[in-house]
Amino acid sequence: MYRNNERIEEGIRGKMIKGLNYRFFILLSTVLACTILAFFVSFIKNETIVYTHFFYVPILLAGVWYRKKAVYIALFLSFVYILATYPLTHLSIDVFARSAIFVAVAYVIGLVSEKRAKGEEKLKETKEYLDNIITSSVDVIAVVDMEGMVRSWNKAAEDDMGYSAEEVIGTSNKKFFADPEEAEKIMRIVQREGGLKNYRTTVLNKDKKQVHVSMSAALLKDKDGVPIGTVRVSRDITKEVGLEEKIKEERDNLNLILESMDDGVYIVSKYYKVEFMNKVLIDAFGYHVGDVCHKVFHNRDDPCPQCKNTEVMKGKTVRWEWDSRRNNKTYDLFETPLKNIKGTISKLTIFRDISERKRMEDELRDAEERYRVIFEHTLTALCVIEHGEVVTLANREFETLSGYSREEIEGKKWIDFIADEDMGRVQNYCEERRKGEAPACCEFKFTSCNGEIKQVNAWIEPIPGANRCIASLLDITELKRKGDELRETCEKLKELDKMKREFLNVAYHEMRSPLAPIVGYASMLERCELSGKGKKYLYIIEQSARELEKMINRMLELARIDSKKIELSLEGLYIPEVVAEVVKGIEPEAKEKKQVISTVVPEVKIQADKQKMVAILYNLISNAIRYTQEGGRIDIMVEDREKEGDIRVCIADTGIGIPEEHLPKIFERFYMVDTSLTRKSGSLGLGLSIVKEYVNLHGGKVWATSEFGKGSKFFFIMPKRQ
Amino acid sequence: MQKKRILIVEDAAYMRDMLSEMLEQAERSYEVVGFAVNGKEAVEKYKELKPDLVTMDLVMEVMDGIQAIREIKKDDPNALIIAISALGTPEQKKAALDAGAGEYLWKPFTIKNLFDALEKLLRKREDERGSAT
Numbered sequence A: 001m002y003r004n005n006e007r008i009e010e011g012i013r014g015k016m017i018k019g020l021n022y023r024f025f026i027l028l029s030t031v032l033a034c035t036i037l038a039f040f041v042s043f044i045k046n047e048t049i050v051y052t053h054f055f056y057v058p059i060l061l062a063g064v065w066y067r068k069k070a071v072y073i074a075l076f077l078s079f080v081y082i083l084a085t086y087p088l089t090h091l092s093i094d095v096f097a098r099s100a101i102f103v104a105v106a107y108v109i110g111l112v113s114e115k116r117a118k119g120e121e122k123l124k125e126t127k128e129y130l131d132n133i134i135t136s137s138v139d140v141i142a143v144v145d146m147e148g149m150v151r152s153w154n155k156a157a158e159d160d161m162g163y164s165a166e167e168v169i170g171t172s173n174k175k176f177f178a179d180p181e182e183a184e185k186i187m188r189i190v191q192r193e194g195g196l197k198n199y200r201t202t203v204l205n206k207d208k209k210q211v212h213v214s215m216s217a218a219l220l221k222d223k224d225g226v227p228i229g230t231v232r233v234s235r236d237i238t239k240e241v242g243l244e245e246k247i248k249e250e251r252d253n254l255n256l257i258l259e260s261m262d263d264g265v266y267i268v269s270k271y272y273k274v275e276f277m278n279k280v281l282i283d284a285f286g287y288h289v290g291d292v293c294h295k296v297f298h299n300r301d302d303p304c305p306q307c308k309n310t311e312v313m314k315g316k317t318v319r320w321e322w323d324s325r326r327n328n329k330t331y332d333l334f335e336t337p338l339k340n341i342k343g344t345i346s347k348l349t350i351f352r353d354i355s356e357r358k359r360m361e362d363e364l365r366d367a368e369e370r371y372r373v374i375f376e377h378t379l380t381a382l383c384v385i386e387h388g389e390v391v392t393l394a395n396r397e398f399e400t401l402s403g404y405s406r407e408e409i410e411g412k413k414w415i416d417f418i419a420d421e422d423m424g425r426v427q428n429y430c431e432e433r434r435k436g437e438a439p440a441c442c443e444f445k446f447t448s449c450n451g452e453i454k455q456v457n458a459w460i461e462p463i464p465g466a467n468r469c470i471a472s473l474l475d476i477t478e479l480k481r482k483g484d485e486l487r488e489t490c491e492k493l494k495e496l497d498k499m500k501r502e503f504l505n506v507a508y509h510e511m512r513s514p515l516a517p518i519v520g521y522a523s524m525l526e527r528c529e530l531s532g533k534g535k536k537y538l539y540i541i542e543q544s545a546r547e548l549e550k551m552i553n554r555m556l557e558l559a560r561i562d563s564k565k566i567e568l569s570l571e572g573l574y575i576p577e578v579v580a581e582v583v584k585g586i587e588p589e590a591k592e593k594k595q596v597i598s599t600v601v602p603e604v605k606i607q608a609d610k611q612k613m614v615a616i617l618y619n620l621i622s623n624a625i626r627y628t629q630e631g632g633r634i635d636i637m638v639e640d641r642e643k644e645g646d647i648r649v650c651i652a653d654t655g656i657g658i659p660e661e662h663l664p665k666i667f668e669r670f671y672m673v674d675t676s677l678t679r680k681s682g683s684l685g686l687g688l689s690i691v692k693e694y695v696n697l698h699g700g701k702v703w704a705t706s707e708f709g710k711g712s713k714f715f716f717i718m719p720k721r722q
Numbered sequence B: 001m002q003k004k005r006i007l008i009v010e011d012a013a014y015m016r017d018m019l020s021e022m023l024e025q026a027e028r029s030y031e032v033v034g035f036a037v038n039g040k041e042a043v044e045k046y047k048e049l050k051p052d053l054v055t056m057d058l059v060m061e062v063m064d065g066i067q068a069i070r071e072i073k074k075d076d077p078n079a080l081i082i083a084i085s086a087l088g089t090p091e092q093k094k095a096a097l098d099a100g101a102g103e104y105l106w107k108p109f110t111i112k113n114l115f116d117a118l119e120k121l122l123r124k125r126e127d128e129r130g131s132a133t
Helices: A002-045 A052-089 A093-136 A155-161 A181-193 A238-260 A279-285 A293-298 A309-313 A355-377 A396-402 A420-434 A477-525 A532-562 A575-592 A610-626 A660-665 A687-697 B013-024 B039-049 B065-075 B090-099 B111-132
Strands: A140-145 A150-153 A195-204 A210-221 A227-236 A264-268 A274-277 A318-324 A329-339 A345-353 A381-386 A390-394 A441-447 A453-462 A468-475 A570-574 A596-600 A605-609 A633-641 A646-653 A701-707 A711-719 B004-009 B030-036 B053-057 B080-085 B103-106
Touching (some): A002 A052, A052 A093, A181 A195, A181 A210, A181 A227, A210 A238, A279 A345, A309 A345, A396 A468, A420 A453, A453 A477, A468 A477, A532 A687, A570 A575, A575 A596, A575 A610, A605 A610, A610 A646, A610 A687, A610 A711, B013 B111, B030 B039, B039 B065, B053 B065, B053 B111, B065 B090, B080 B090, B080 B111
Parallel strands (some): B004 B030, B053 B080
Antiparallel strands (some): A140 A227, A195 A210, A210 A227, A264 A274, A264 A345, A318 A329, A329 A345, A381 A468, A441 A453, A453 A468, A570 A605, A633 A646, A646 A711, A701 A711
């Protein structure tokens, strides 16, 4: 912008040259006029004194214009004056005095003038110096008037902004800003504050490219103090901004890394001041940036004895474990020096929470201890075999089994414990077991320390991930002996059972044989003429014989069931018919006791063994009659259960009932509710057993309910199809 | 009507006595012509006496009743035999009937049971003859 000034200067200089010639001419004219006047007065009028006043005009002009050089003019004019007055006065003192005054006045004026001129020179030099600074400044310097118009524009401005001074002077400064509001804002601030320092803003150059600048501005005032504009100095800080952004980005990245770490991180200064904490650590201990670390983490006024700050500050990296009493956690600390930008050193600490690992380690240790105790105190002999050869570990029971001490066992060969005859077999087994082929258990003969042979059951289990296996040995010598005994006993018992069965079969047969003449002769006796008493006795004999026969038959039947000799001969049974048949056969007994038998039977047909079905019904109904007093009633109800595909038969009586505690046992053999000798009628309690066996044979179910003293209900279910 | 001649095969003396006593009760119909105490003797006696009917105990020494029935039947397919046993199992009954016995009587039995069985057997034979002729 100072081009403009230069041009102005040039103009001024041109004028000055013209001015100089003009001054010289005027001076010469006045000197000439004074000289002429002096001679004219002295020659024409013969006066000497008057008109010397005129001489001061050129002296004054010369003094002003040519400074001390005015003395020469004064000397010249003094000479002229003396020369002019000489013929008249003969050089009086007065003339010399006047001449001296001329010179003195000229000198004084010259001196004053020169002093003034020197001041102006200095001013000019200063101005030039400033102009040079402005011109050569690398900062953009511009002057903007109060209306926002550019008034001055330096070289740096032209270079940086791309606009030439001619283009911008006299135009608005708004176009230079990325945000047009910015122009007015800056103006307002400068007006309000009187200046602006290091204000960051973004300007646009001629290519509309954004340039970051740092701007300082000052208010320009005229001599009355009225603001007339602002001078603005701007520096291109694009590079600095870029650098700053890059630094910020780096810092953000670092922070991001530190924040996203699973581990806690803090940075502590040399003076134990917390400079940074990441989120993990803040979550664990709270926000303490700016606090003192030993205060925050250890609740101490002075540094902790185990603190590694001094070591780390010396450049060492340390790693140690810290148990925090504040949150009962264990941390693996990694501490390393961190060099700051300023050159100071801080300590970066990474807190890895290893409480869980510690806990697991503790648990592992506990588990190991537990297993060791189990290993040691189990009643099974255990040993660990390394590489299938050497016993490396044995428990107390193994000591007992082998008779060796632990020291003797450990290191001994595994095969030394195996009897010669079994050696090959056991080794094969171990080999196959390692391949996972053999069954888990192997029986062999074990040799103990004194050569005693023990029969053992061995389980050999490979330990995953190691070339070793664990062998558990159970001494079954005694067990085996007992097993053999048991087997023998069992064989004997089987033999005995067979004999018993055969014996019973013969016995039942032989028991029936003597019945034959009793029944036979009794039947013949009936045909003889007998007295009343005789008839009665005969009746008793026949009844007893029949009862005995029935009993023997039942025992025979159960024996046959037990030896699985019974087979069902199935046929289609029309239930109403079967029930009617049984009732018909048994009714006389009921009539004797004045009992009523009623039946409710639906039209249903099932597949069953007729003889057995009849026996079931007969047994249950005759039981009901037997255990019901005179005049009681017996209800037979058959239910056809379509959904279940079976029939449910209920035989209910109004008899004496069965005490509840006996109910689960009544179907057992020879079980009788009333075991007293005074019980009413015979029967060895086999009837219900046979019922149960027959029902089971048909795939059915039998049970009873009873109310003691009021009666019983016997139920059985029989599937319709086998 | 001609009396039916009967051979009693029984190892137990009291049973032999009882059977003959019972048959004596109907002396107009039956006549005991001989006794045998085991199967072997029964076969011999049958050949010798040619009776109309045989009461055959099944459980005996030397030769049991089933074997004896087979032998007799082999000799005379028309022989009428009543098997008598105390065992009374379905298996035994079946074996006796299969061997050729016409009836099976289970000890103990009454006089009525015996006569019913005999008459049933005879009627069966007559029915067969009737249908044959």
